[in-house]
Amino acid sequence: MRVGFSAASVSTLLLAFSGGFHARDASGQQVPPKARITILYDAFGKNSPMQKDWGYAAFIEYRGKRILFDTGNNPRVLAENSKAKGIDLTKLDYVVMSHRHGDHMGGLSHVLSVNPKVTIYAPKEGFGVYGADLPSTFYRRDPSLPQEKRYYNGAPPEIMRFGSAWPDANFQLLDKNTEIAPDIRLLTLVSEKPGTLELRELSLAINTPDGLIIIVGCSHPGIDRIVELAMTINPHIHLIVGGFHLVVAPDAEIEKIVTALHDHFKVDFIAPGHCTGEPAFTALQKAFGDHYAYAGLGATLTIDGSHEIVQTE
Numbered sequence: 001m002r003v004g005f006s007a008a009s010v011s012t013l014l015l016a017f018s019g020g021f022h023a024r025d026a027s028g029q030q031v032p033p034k035a036r037i038t039i040l041y042d043a044f045g046k047n048s049p050m051q052k053d054w055g056y057a058a059f060i061e062y063r064g065k066r067i068l069f070d071t072g073n074n075p076r077v078l079a080e081n082s083k084a085k086g087i088d089l090t091k092l093d094y095v096v097m098s099h100r101h102g103d104h105m106g107g108l109s110h111v112l113s114v115n116p117k118v119t120i121y122a123p124k125e126g127f128g129v130y131g132a133d134l135p136s137t138f139y140r141r142d143p144s145l146p147q148e149k150r151y152y153n154g155a156p157p158e159i160m161r162f163g164s165a166w167p168d169a170n171f172q173l174l175d176k177n178t179e180i181a182p183d184i185r186l187l188t189l190v191s192e193k194p195g196t197l198e199l200r201e202l203s204l205a206i207n208t209p210d211g212l213i214i215i216v217g218c219s220h221p222g223i224d225r226i227v228e229l230a231m232t233i234n235p236h237i238h239l240i241v242g243g244f245h246l247v248v249a250p251d252a253e254i255e256k257i258v259t260a261l262h263d264h265f266k267v268d269f270i271a272p273g274h275c276t277g278e279p280a281f282t283a284l285q286k287a288f289g290d291h292y293a294y295a296g297l298g299a300t301l302t303i304d305g306s307h308e309i310v311q312t313e
Contacts (some may be wrong), residue, residue, distance in 0.1 A: 098217025
């Protein structure tokens, strides 16, 4: 069975995480690096001490890096859910904010309260909530005006910098695809859809020996566009985790996306969550069968180099 776990898989997993990406198996052979993804925030999941709420956050470990992807809707809930899973947010290497919607950034205040200097990657947008900058040439000028009627007395700075909702945070704003660590990249796309027009969204792509792992927040630009962009890194997509934004989509649109992911892009495994939507969960489960990995609140998915997804709660 490709989704599940065995004693051998768990043994290999423990060896890998006790020794980092230089781990060796019982025979002394070096094993491939593990990728592990834990869902810290979502509105569905099995009964556990964790609190369900609308929003998304996932904790990713790969090659010694610890990344929080999105921060959920509520800082208290993120704090309690992280504690329940034994995840120490003071030891993060990076935080990735996929986009500026509240159900993905609401928990950031908690992260900053325990880890105020952590590097935060966020989408660069004009006058965005994460801050922004623009060349002062963006506005038209009229030199005929007296100085007191001109911006900056007619001598503006070359770059105009605008504040964020978290002025002391260490934001790195991205408007192009960026490698933040070896084999770990952030992809950036802008939505062209009504309701989220011009919204920039970041997705995380991890290039593993099994193929590419893609973590998405809400897929506002379209999960198909995100996958197409990711395939320029590696055409083999091993796993997609996160929200596909089909929660209000009609059946025909859901079927189109499911067919594209399964038949056209030939994704190995799918682990939908958050705004994917209940009808889309059903359609994806039907299409992918045992290649559908459950990724509800508290679930941990481990990609261990065996071309399987080890799923634990």
